[in-house]
Amino acid sequence: MFYREAGDFSSTYAQDQQTFPIKFDRWRYYAVLFIAIVIVPFVVNDYWVNSIFMPFLIYAIAAIGLNILVGYCGQVSLGTGGFMAVGAYACYKLMTAFPDVSMFVHVLLAGVITAGVGVLFGLPSLRIKGFYLAVATLAAQFFLVWLFNRFPWFYNYSASGQINAPERDTFGIIIVGPNTEAWAAYMFCLIFTIASAIVARNMTRGATGRKWMAIRDMDIAAEIIGVNPLKAKLTAFAVSSFFIGISGALFFAIYLGAVEVGEVFGIQKSFLVLFMIIIGGLGSIFGSFAGAAFLVILPVLLKIVGVDWLGWPTDIVAHLLFVIVGALIVIFLIAEPHGIAQLWRVAKEKLRLWPFPH
């Protein structure tokens, strides 16, 4: 009824293979891009950027990264926080060592370094699967956090043990440090988020994505049709860590500005991103966005409703958040393991026939 796909035909394979084969979806995508790029930067203020947009954009990148590994390649990872820390520390070391180089380069390089670390910790995946692999990546999480605390070289021997992002600009616009304008930080993150989503989508819809999904669905059959499991798994770890590294670098440099590794990139960060993709939808780029949006907006919404409107104590609202997220995880895992993305797909199928389903 609302959802029009009648009369929308593909006459070439290229048309059939595009990300949004239905015209309606395509225009909606362009509209969202237009609003995000052209309109939002002119209307946002500090509050919106810091409490909603920036965490959403950065977590979306992390969720895309983790979704490639867990949702597409089926390798469970609990090391997201650790890999984000690698991105953050790599970015910090790079921006203090080469102050004149553009932040774009630093963030990308931080991603590349994290990809390397990810491959290293992905090696056990060739031998172990599922639950045991999750535990192995958990080791990565704790090891990396310990590493960054233990060796002062990583935080440039600062007295506090923290890393602080010095002021940096790109094309004359300050994007790191306390003097950053809200819209500049927003745009910087937005560029990375859009690029990550497009790259992830391109990989997952082509040959690479099929290799990953083949490994996920049945590794023996994947091998028999010519997929090298070693290569497929390690590229998944590399690509996934690349995105997670970028998100870690942005999280530190653009969003927080100062980081104490155990506090910011601890195990709870790993779980948060994992929850995002479980709620949003495993094996779906859209799901990564949906999950990130949900878990970023939910606490803000709860605070507005609970604290500001109903006048509840802050700690009760904070605990209520845990209860709601916990319950949602359980409900989604039992009722809809493919998350919001699948709910959306089902809704579209229903709407196609509504109101006359027979």
Add this chain to the structure above:
Amino acid sequence: MFDQVENYVTADGRTIGPVVMEMKNITLRFGGVEAIKDISFDIREGEIRAIIGPNGAGKSSMLNVISGFYVPQEGEVWYKGARRALMKPFQVAQQGIARTFQNIALFEGMSVLDNVMTGRLTHMKTGLFAQSLWKGKAEKEEIENREVAEKIIDFLEIQAIRKTPVARLPYGLKKRVELARALAAEPSLLLLDEPMAGMNVEEKEDMSRFILDVNDEFGTTIALIEHDMGVVMDLSDRVVVMDYGRRIGDGTPDEVRNNQEVIDAYLGVAHD
């Protein structure tokens, strides 16, 4: 038995090519159990070669040896005139050997089209970077391979279910999709492990027709394991019979049918 390189004319007058794969004195052990005992046989280009035998005869193990899952303790595998080195299954696949499984091994989370496209993976060589950009090389390769995949989809008459998730399909169609995936690789040797297991008569007839058509139109060499004797005798050019890991017969369907040892193996024989 026959000349290795020369063509060979089968009983029903079909000419099949030179030997493409040869198993020489294969012995495969699992601990103390000898699953395959000193078996030799060959597969000629363009033929339909059946491997039959009672349950537990070692047929599937033999197929697993060919596709690289099992490494035999003794014996040699010769492929296209060269001795095959120790290989992983994915390397065997890259050499042009595709197979289907007795229990369907499709990728349940993907659509039929994506499953068939996975069969093209050995032909897709674009690097990760080109794929992340999509436009250009990756898209071109994708479309070229999509055309091949669509040809197979047409051939096996599964156009209507192209975009359906495999998990939703009935058993008979899944078998067909699995065949499509194997065919999409354009293999020079196709291994079918019980392609008709669990099918009704109509589905068996369809599947037999597809197997014959594949052999006929693409000239694909096929080695298959099957329990339905009627089907085997009709389809295959040559049959090798196994029992308790040994080879007890090898030849045309008629020769095998009249082989006393084979009859004994299938009907049982009084031991005194």
